[in-house]
Amino acid sequence: MNTVRVDRSTSFDVAVLPELTALADRARAADGAAPFSDDLWPAAPGGTTTVALTATVDGSLAGAAYAARQGDRLAAELVVDPARRRQGIGGRLLADLLAAVPGELWVWSHGDHPAAAALASRHGLDRARELLQLRRGVGPGTEPLPDPPLPGGVRLRSFVPGQDEAAWLAVNNAAFSWHPEQGGQTLDDIRAAEAEPGFDPAGFLLAVDDAGELLGFHWTKVHPHDPNPAAAGTDEPIGEVYVLGVSPAAHGRGLGAVLTVAGLRYLAETAAVRTVTLYVEGDNAAAVRLYEKLGFGRHAVDVAYRRG
Missing domain, CATH: 3.40.630.30 (Gcn5-related N-acetyltransferase (GNAT))
Structure with missing residues (x-):
């Protein structure tokens, strides 16, 4: 069984950003929605994230999550490589994210993915805002x-x-x-x-x-x-x-x-x-x-x- 490793930092290492961008592109193609928004994502390469998590399996990037300021709130986004889903990586990332960020946190699901809804429910998160496109x-x-x-x-x-x-x-x-x-x-x-x-x-x-x-x-x-x-x-x-x-x-x-x-x-x-x-x-x-x-x-x- 492959072992999932989650590393935590205050920002993503610049060396991982190209690989993370490519992973996000694969998720966008698979899901029909970009996992990272134009509003929040600039905080990641800019180094202004509150926490940044990377999940690897056998040394390969399998997912990531981060939190950053979005207006007057702290918000987060999460992505798992389509080829690595249904292996518990999303749940592990969300659990570690919630443990790393105390207090109020808003976690985005772009495209209202059913798997995201189930994951949020398991972790006690409330559906609090809908942004229509x-x-x-x-x-x-x-x-x-x-x-x-x-x-x-x-x-x-x-x-x-x-x-x-x-x-x-x-x-x-x-x-x-x-x-x-x-x-x-x-x-x-x-x-x-x-x-x-x-x-x-x-x-x-x-x-x-x-x-x-x-x-x-x-x-x-x-x-x-x-x-x-x-x-x-x-x-x-x-x-x-x-x-x-x-x-x-x-x-x-x-x-x-x-x-x-x-x-x-x-x-x-x-x-x-x-x-x-x-x-x-x-x-x-x-x-x-x-x-x-x-x-x-x-x-x-x-x-x-x-x-x-």
Whole structure:
């Protein structure tokens, strides 16, 4: 019988990261969902994890888990090589993870995998959060986009680095004061985002009034690979409604629909993607209704299990 060895550290050794990335790619292909999120995974190669676990069998990497800050919470992700599943590796990693991290912890299951649900139940974790992934096609051959009217005295323009950070922070933090990750953004956060290779200020759309005051925004992104390739059937670049926010003072003016459609047109016509995805809290009924009216349908769900 093969022996599972789990090693614990505060961060992953740089030498194991390429092997771990390859393992995650195999899991993504097998499950139809990436095991690590774009939001949490940067903490791993960046060395800002709270704990990092690697599981090996006969010296070969078979799985991994890690925990890191995600907004105002401590969250975790776990992956087991598809070729090594049903051998108790996932249970061993989760048990060691829970032992290494005291107090509240949110453990993500991307794609709501049944095995993850069973594993969470065995370890007494509660299903505490559902993050819906919605999608729609854009461009030729897809459902035409609506054309909501732009409110009077409002115009759209692109984000200008070095000029718009403070205004964006004020509107974002007011719009997402309730959100565990998106609320409480700082100047360092937006500057770090601007420094990322894929940052596109032209696709970061702002709604401003005649006085130049920021009323809302739609920050779009383009990902080179679909995080859910098996479910989609292809693995090609995909657009994302990354963050959409409207100042509480500007609610009721239809800006959410205007900004969403403007971003979708940009992604279809300028970024030339054929599919756009977005993530929305399962209990945010108003946002779900808005996106469904704009042609989005449910594609997948990510679940966070909580140990409090």
